[in-house]
Amino acid sequence: MRHRALSIRRRLLLWQLACLLGVSCIFIVSTYWIERVGIEHHQDLRLRKIALDIPDSLKPDDLRSINVKLFHGRDDFLLQIWQGDREIYRSTIDRELPRALQPGFGLQAVHGEVWKFFVRQSGPYTIQVSQSLDERNALARERALHLIVPLILLIGAIALCTPIGVNAGLRSLHRISSELETRHLDRLIPLDPHDEPEEILPVIEAINTLLARLGQAAVVQQQFLADASHELRTPLAGLQLQVTMVEQAQNPASRSEALAAVTASVKRAGRLVEQLLTTSRLDADLPVARREMVSLNQIVREAIMRLAQIAEARHIDLGLIQDEAAWVRGAYDELTLLVVNLIENAIRYTPKGGQIDVTLRGQGVEVCLVIEDSGPGIPHAERQRAFDRFYRGRGVAAAGSGLGLAIVKRIADRHAASVSLDDGASLGGLRVYVAFERHEPDETPPCIALATQGDASGSRRGIVR
Secondary structure: OOOOOOOHHHHHHHHHHHHHHHHHHHHHHHHHHHHHHHHHHHHHHHHHHHHHHOOOOOOHHHHHHHHHHHOOOOOOOEEEEEEOOEEEEEOOOOOOOOOOOOOEEEEEEEOOEEEEEEEEEEOOEEEEEEEEHHHHHHHHHHHHHHHHHHHHHHHHHHHHHHHHHHHHHOHHHHHHHHHHHOOEOOEOOOOOOOOOOOOOHHHHHHHHHHHHHHHHHHHHHHHHHHHHHHHHHHHHHHHHHHHHHHHOOOOHHHHHHHHHHHHHHHHHHHHHHHHHHHHHHHHOOOOOOOOEEEEHHHHHHHHHHHHHHHHHHOOOEEEEEEEOOOEEEEOHHHHHHHHHHHHHHHHHHOOOOOEEEEEEEEEOOEEEEEEEEOOOOOOHHHHHHOOOOOOOOOOOOOOOOOOHHHHHHHHHHHOOOEEEEEEOOOOOOEEEEEEEEOOOOOOOOHHHHHHOOOOOOOOOOOOEO
């Protein structure tokens, strides 16, 4: 069973009550200690003053005036006077303390009770004034209690008022919760931060940011569903027509031709679905799952070898003409998809007998991937829209979904790379230029080092020329 966490209200109450209790304990202890030290100092002064007020020549009237200063209830003093070795005066008959030998302040225990005394030697007289420490402690506790009782009452009043203040402070959270319950995908209005507490503002800003992202995701999803339904309708209708032609075929030759057309349509539909799923995943705006040091050289070589047969079937000269070391940081699968889409796009729009050149080179702090073909290119007026999903230029006869460059642009953005389209300088077709931030690996793995050495034979199909 999952443990249920304490609510914010209870946490605040517990923290405040715990702080009040801690502060109260500290205040009580410190108050008692301060009173104890103050009484100790004050009573020591009284001990000394009583002893010093006794004149050198004692008379009965002097002793009567001294008695007035000795008795005050809980803090009574015991005065003893010796003449030589004979005690000539004691203020309380039922209490007797031994005579101290050293003048000044001192402590002595009598019958388990500790006394503090002050001794003065005045001519033939030894004057000793004593007071019980138990009485001093009791006096300190009484005085501290007079100060603590109002504090305890104040703490009780604060404890009773604290829940009211906590509820008032949490009212904003309840209001935000109520407002969020009214939000739907078609009504993602941001929360109003006006008149909200300062501590709640970061939460409101984060929620508004999330609502904006949800709204954007909802728009993208609706657009994706609309585009997908539109784009799938045509190939499915064509596929249905071709299946009908297979059913109506009169001889094996026409049936075989119709089945080949069905197979090609199924492949195109599968490719379209695959690209739609890829676009949907990239549109989710999730961070790159795993960033690692990646060799673009290896990715480009594998992509060329993978697509070499398709290029050869169309008699297209596909080759890697420059292969400088190119290391970037990113997701291997996404970067592979970027390179494969660019080369596939070039093969699709390059006429039979054409040429495609792939280049990898370093340029300052960047690594540049350049793919140039001898196809018809893209007019300047249409290049801005070439990265839009499902966009295909006017008069384009090549089969395609219009998602290849859109996927390339999305992956490039996720890797902080730039993509640009230009006229081919040497082949006259389209030139795609992708610039990544250059990285230097700590060490080059042996398999990558061999893969980037190239082939000096000068073969013109799928490897370095």
